[in-house]
Amino acid sequence: MNENNIENIKSQMRKGVLEYCILSVLDKNDAYASELINKLKEARIIVVEGTLYPLLTRQKNQGLLTYRWEESTQGPPRKYYSLTDKGRTVLQEMDKAWTEIVETLDILRK
Amino acid sequence: MNENNIENIKSQMRKGVLEYCILSVLDKNDAYASELINKLKEARIIVVEGTLYPLLTRQKNQGLLTYRWEESTQGPPRKYYSLTDKGRTVLQEMDKAWTEIVETLDILRK
């Protein structure tokens, strides 16, 4: 077990909340994939393209997200994702679930 | 998307913290597998045998846990797991990582 293990541990923990993070960010502003990656990177949540694109597609297929194309002055067009009503409802459920887990861990650690 | 989905969301979120939960529980008292399952169930963290046994073996192989056999008056012998020094060190790292993620989510959700 080496130093990478700390990153590995964090990576494991992040896995369960990635979808929650995506919906949370999109709840505040619509965004396109590369933008999302950067925003999450700033928040120290590392996501790579190969993770994010399938995830966005999954969430879109579940009816949580929609998207629209927008031209860019600096490259190819961008696919802006935004929450649907269903997405907002699920986000609220996730809020509850997250709060519950944080409380549970608090108790377990005491 | 039905009511099961809420459980599914919680299940996803729990995934990342299962190892952390195990080490946390064992940090307080040695325990055998069936006992661990019950303790976690009380804390609303559902784990099944097919998940727990391989996980304990992984953690043992990583040097985080050791075990000893103890006779039982009520059935087959029990395999009591306990934290090693390395396990305690990793648990501290997990504490930090968890705190960090909770803070990050707090910020993301604001």
Next chain:
DNA sequence: TTTTGATACCTTGTATCGCAAGGTACTAAA
């Protein structure tokens, strides 16, 4: 005009991990 670099999209193959289901073994009571 062609090439290069930047941006942005997406797919494929691999590894990990949780879960459902099934299997073994010990003990005590019926």
Next chain:
DNA sequence: TTTAGTACCTTGCGATACAAGGTATCAAAA
């Protein structure tokens, strides 16, 4: 000696994150 309870463990499957590689658009440099 069979059944019930407890405890251990394995196998096969599905979901998902990641690494790596691929396609397409645009603008600026060669």
